[in-house]
Amino acid sequence: MIRFAGPEDAGAVRALWERCFPDEGGFNPYFFAHFFDIGKTLLSVEGSTLCAMVQMLPYRLDCGGDVSEATYIYGACTHPDYRRQGHMARLLEHSFALDRAAGRTASTLIPAEEWLFGFYRPFGYEPFFRIARHEIVKKTRGSVPQRLSEQDIPQLAALYDRLAAPCRIARSPSCWAGQIALFDALGKGVYGWREAGKLAAYAFCWEDTAQEAFGMTPEREQGLLEVLRKDAFTYTACGRETALGCIKWHVPRAVSCGYMNLMLN
Secondary structure: OEEEOOHHHHHHHHHHHHHHOOOOOOHHHHHHHHOOOHHHEEEEEEOOEEEEEEEEEEEEEEEOOEEEEEEEEEEEEEOHHHOOOOHHHHHHHHHHHHHHHHOOOEEEEOOOOOOHHHHHHHHOOEEEEEEEEEEEEOOOOOOOOEEOOHHHHHHHHHHHHHHOOOEEEEOOHHHHHHHHHHHHHHOOEEEEEEEOOEEEEEEEEOOOEEEEEEOOOHHHHHHHHHHHOOOEEEEEEEOOOEEEEEEEEOOOOOOOOEEOOOOOO
16 A cells, blocks of 8 residues: 555654664754654555655756756665565655646656666666766865855855756755754754855865865865865765766656755765
């Protein structure tokens, strides 16, 4: 049976999540306290047993100014005892039917491992959202950034819209706020560089990597290493080198590449 979860399913959902995604650095408690929505959880059950589940999270897709609704499939997992029995296939197909009925243009996801790109391909998902990864090492002093906060969201959003790919996941103010709070709580925080009073670059930083950094220059790279007290670091930016996420279009689209990140991935 496929159905959405209710409050009575919270314990089983949390137990399956913890089994499939063992906690790293306190993320699981934080996710369930600040992001989890039981009503967005689609379940595959047999009797009273939860066999598999996915989160159907609502996002907007901005393709050259054409903004539409899309689903982000997150936390897709199957109990080990029920794998290879078609539960995930039925969940995904059901989610596609819900998308089409609601007029959503696409279903998106970020495979947790490289081999999963092949797993999702038969369902119509294609690698679409791409990134570039950069490795930097300490050489000299640089341009030191300042810590950013929710007050900087308008400038963060403007810089993202200017530097991200023309087809990208749109971010609401609440999305930006949630990410800033997440990186402040579990990571090293969010840093930015200003020029003439305007935000020119930013970096969302974990301990050893910046998950998203836009507007970086050699001077800013060195400044980031300085403020984080690191000799080496990696950061991710918009690019075409590496596939990060997939898309399944529900409507025809003549777009070959896009950008997504900061998606609780």
